[in-house]
Amino acid sequence: MLKQILLILLLFPFGVSAQNDNCDRVISGTIYNLSTDEPLPFSTVQVQGTSKGVVSDENGKFILKGLCEEEFDLIFSHVGYKKLVHHHDVHHELPTIYMAPNEVTLESVVVEAERTTGDLSTSAVGKLSAKEYERESSRSFGDVVKNISGVTVLQTGQNVVKPVIHGLHSSRILIINNGVQHQYQNWGADHAPEIDPSLYDQIKVIKGASTVRYGAGALGGVLLIDADQPELLQDWNGKVGTDFSTNGRAFNTEAKLEKGYKNFAFTGQASYLKQGDLTAPNYQLTNTGKEELSASLAARYHRKAFDLNLYLSHFEQELGILKASVNGNLEDLANAMESEVPPETKPFSYEINNPRQVISHNMAKLHGTWHGEDQKVELQYAYQQNNRKEYDVRRGTNNEVPSIDLSLTSQTLNLDWKHPEIFNFLGSAGFQSIYRNNRNIFGTNTIQFVPNYTSYEFGAYLIESTELTPSTELEIGGRFDYFYSDIIGRDNSNDLYFNELNYSSFSATAGIKKQIQKGRIFRVNVGNAWRPANVSDFYRSGKHQSVIEYGLWRYVRDSDNNFDDAVLSNEERYVGIEQAFKIVSGYELKNDRFSAELTAYVNYIQNYIYSKPGGIVNTVRGAFPLFIYQQTDALFAGADISSKIQHSKQFSSVIRANYVWAKDITNDDLFVDIPPAHLGYGINYTIPNWAGLSGIELGLQANYYAEQFNAPRVITVKEILAAQEADVNLFAEDDSNFDYLPAPDDYLLMSLNAAADYKNFSFMAKVDNLLNTAYRSYTNRMRYFADETGINLSLSVKYKF
Known part of the structure; x- marks a missing residue:
């Protein structure tokens, strides 16, 4: 009897859904222009095989009523746009339709746009x-x-x-x-x-x-990075393409193939990239080659209220690290940082030598979704394998052996429930677990840079939203997370050390979205988030590519601020969890010819962990800048602006700007590597058709990056060496943050792009750093040794079928 009752309970939701065979079903959505993201008014929506249809309104919205079937095919059409057939069922989210103009090779697409409560509505x-x-x-x-x-x-x-x-x-x-x-x-x-x-x-x-x-x-x-799920009821289609770039003499090929049946669909993709040494405006950047291979397979099985999705992906790459970042002694390091042309500069080559990285990442995901009456349940399992090898310039046979060899295995399980409306609240609840196992592969002949560890993470969340008024939406949410890590490693004497870490905390959010009037929306979101120090924050120790780094528990300093390595505990150096309190507000304005969005934020972080320059170190593998990890309270504030102006049918402009201000509140100090202010402007000219070509677009962009004036003091390597020779400790009385070189000058980068379509072919060309400007980016660690890349012409050809 008990088994029969359990069976009835398990089948009850499916039974309710199956018995609902009336003709009062309703489906609604919005249709957009794929090229402009603007609503597409007065489009036709037809239920295939019936006389039922509707025309979208001036805002691209449509409502279809009186539907009897649970599953049907919708035909979307508009004069001058590619027709789209979409297989839909009433259990899925309301679709967002993107119609592609006839003159472009982009295909019309359907985004079954899930309304991600608590994440997309009141957040920027x-x-x-x-x-x-x-x-x-x-x-x-x-x-x-x-x-x-x-x-x-x-x-x-x-x-x-x-x-x-x-x-x-x-x-x-x-x-x-x-x-x-x-x-x-x-x-x-x-x-x-x-x-x-x-x-x-x-x-x-x-x-x-x-x-x-x-x-x-x-x-x-x-x-959030997503690939469209395979679409049902579609013929064989796909694309092949190739790209070529002059800087680095890089070439890239890619291919995609899709097919959809009534209940099953799949998509397969692959890509390969080969790049040689890149070039700065005045010299070669030796050992900056790259090689990548990636592939993915997605499959979907659909049965009325149930969807099952399988996703497999593989990514591997080999990356060269600038040879000039490795120097034999402290004098060479000082000279390399002040040299006009980097040392070890050689002619162009596709060969990738040490220092270099070899990385691979594999993922397998199985995702199931059940749609009930006004509710949805999702269950997802994913397995990931990440392997990383880092090779340094070493002597003898060790040069062929990685100095860091790590294998990270992880498994995640997610359960999410989007519940029916309760007391005017719509929302979702869920549970997440993550298992990680990180291991050092034996044979590097070096002390572990980070130890082995196993970690477990468990989290549960609840997010709700409601309409306070027809124009005002409120969202609130909360989450609890628990972390546990079991650590085993070896210190510089090759002795074992052990530790266990336990953390737990709450995070919460509250936000309001207010439509002030048509085309004007105001958002504000207030929340807190937290992050426990990870294993590398605590235990990183030694050479890591172009620097020497020591984590929070891997060094001590005496009363004269002299540095020495060690293995500490939380009792010897307390490390609290990072707690962030952030306010983000935004204002959005949109009309027929103009759209703009302004986002401003303030983010106060307690126990902020950061990398601080600490001097220079000479090792058997060379001389390198030293970075040590410390903890403080920090304040980040800034703003982002983006806007688009449609001057005429052919001309449009895009403006983007962002500014970040950051400060060490505890010590009244400044941080290194905070992005400088940026202002960008682009103007585009489009021609629908000309000389057999379609979708012609020409664009010119200008990006200005200011000098970072909010930067700490400067102490060069030569000044440190001179102080050491004079037996003077530069940091004994002043331990404030510093940088090894001044922040680079401001610079302007220009780029030019062109695109056109011919039948099923699409052609694109772009010139980056059009003026071949010599510059250095403040947020590039290699700015100590070399300029950024010079002019680059990229050509692309794609064929869609």
């Missing part, structure tokens, strides 16, 4: 348009996301590029890769995310510390 969100993403997707992940307002980058050379949101990076930004929290060695400026943008279709950034749905640690924000 930035993204790239479909055209912008198409133009940039062959570049590195960091180079793509820096085109979003409020996002900058932190670099180690020309190949290691990672995103910075409102001045914060690495483990203070969560990257959600196709719904999975991307797990990688994200603890250093030398580690970029292992993501190929060409495998995805859209990137969004949530600029807040209150993203309670995605997990602890998002003090800066969240990057």
